[in-house]
Amino acid sequence: LQEDKVKVTFHLYDGRQLEAEGKVGDTLLDVVVNNDLDIDGYGACEGTVTCSTCHVVLTQEDFDRLPEEAGDEERDMLDLAYGLTDTSRLGCQITLTKDLNGLVVKIPEGVNDARITHTYGFRY
Ligand code: FES
Numbered sequence: 001l002q003e004d005k006v007k008v009t010f011h012l013y014d015g016r017q018l019e020a021e022g023k024v025g026d027t028l029l030d031v032v033v034n035n036d037l038d039i040d041g042y043g044a045c046e047g048t049v050t051c052s053t054c055h056v057v058l059t060q061e062d063f064d065r066l067p068e069e070a071g072d073e074e075r076d077m078l079d080l081a082y083g084l085t086d087t088s089r090l091g092c093q094i095t096l097t098k099d100l101n102g103l104v105v106k107i108p109e110g111v112n113d114a115r116i117t118h119t120y121g122f123r124y
Contacts, residue, residue: 006096006103010037010056013109024098028091028105029054044113047092049073052114054091055081056105063087067097083108 008031010018018039022031029043032054045051055078058066066089070078074093078084091105 004098006098006101008096008100009102009104010039011104011106012039013107022096024096026096028056028094028096031096032091039107041113042107043092045092045115049077049090049092050115052077052081052090052112055083055088055108056091056094057083057085057108058087058089058103058105060087062100062103062105063089065099066094067099068093068095077114080112080114081108082112 004024006022006024006026008020008022008028010020010032012018018037020031020035020037022034026034027047029047031037032039032042041053044053047054070089070093074090077090078088081088
């Protein structure tokens, strides 16, 4: 493992576990995109904080050690996320630090693209 590499494991609701590497400064969304991870509908708004499809669930411990708390925009969007928990964050708003090496996140079963909900009042 190189100095600035950060390993992240994504646990999918269907039982798959996807391991990937990112760099310090990448967001979790960057990790998914750069590793071409097959996660349905993930990151639909490309990190512009308008969709909530990048919702991830962390352990309490990891949640507490994230360097930054959710900002207003992120919190508003999380309110619309499917299966919201107390340790939910948006993957596009989590920036990797060295300290997060070995991070494990869960991807909830459903995604709610807030852009679609807002436009058509439709949930999937
Ligand atoms: Fe859309 Fe994160 S990618 S809110």
